[in-house]
Amino acid sequence: MSASPTMTLPPGIPATNTETEQEILGAVEEAAGGQERVKALWQLVFFYQEQANRSDLAVPLLELIIRESDDPENTAIAYYTLGHIEQTSEKWAEALLHYEKGLSLSPRHLATTYFLYNNAGCCLNSLGLYESAKRYCRRAIEVNAKAPNAFKNLGVSLYGQGNLKGAAWCWGKAIKVNPSDPRAAELLDQLLAKHPALKSECPWIHRALKPLRKTSRG
Structure with a gap:
């Protein structure tokens, strides 16, 4: 069961006194509850994160979305976004925890699953845990072998373990x-x-380098 839709917004909001912020806050206030309110809260998250450069406000809003949403898919995306914010600040262990929580919900959307695995692998690489990172990167590749990110990160894992040829192959594949x-x-x-x-x-x-030569020639 989802939490009450009347839960108050985190302290510090409103923060910018802009028309855009006021419009979104109005949508949050007018939302009937459930998915309508969660959708409005997401708009507020994107505003603070992408326009106002206030990730410090986006984080408690994402935590509020997690408490209020009864949709595991939506909650997994919220955990991914929390992880991305922490990862951007190079807080690898904290980011990894969020990604693992997102994966524990078994999201249906392949893009969500891919980036949860991929980003978890990236964090594990940054922590020097290359064997665990390999497993996450390979799971991401199983989900989507047409995206370069996990190949790149798998190459980092292999390089960290001294497998130079394996790293070169992965980076060539990403290219x-x-x-x-x-x-x-x-x-x-x-x-x-x-x-x-x-x-x-x-x-x-x-x-492996041929695609780069073609790109450089325009």
Whole structure:
């Protein structure tokens, strides 16, 4: 059962005295409850996080959404957003906890599941827990093998464990999936600069870099 829709907003709101904020607060106040109110609360979260640069207010609003929502899918997204906020501040352990809570709800939407696994893997990499990170990244790839993020993060896991060829393969795969994303290319370039022998040991690296050459030629 969901909590009462009349729960008060966190302290500090309103915060900006802008017309946009007042309009959203009006929508929250007028919402009948349930999903209508949760939808309005999400609008307020996005306003504080993306427009007002007030993640400190977005966090308690997300916690309020979690308490009020009876939709596991919506709650999983709220945990993902909390994790992303913590991850942006490099609070890896805190972010990981949120991502794991989101995954525990078994969200149906593949995009939600993918990014919960992927971002959890990224946090584990940052904590130096490469074996656990590998498992999360591989689960993300099982969900969606057409996105580059988890391949890039799996490469970081393998590199952290000394598997240079495996890391190169993952970063090459990320480049193939999305040549316009520079992160995997930068990691692969750094790897080859430190270990130039890989170019001759792994001829397929040249094929992995072909999409980048095509992109650079326009």
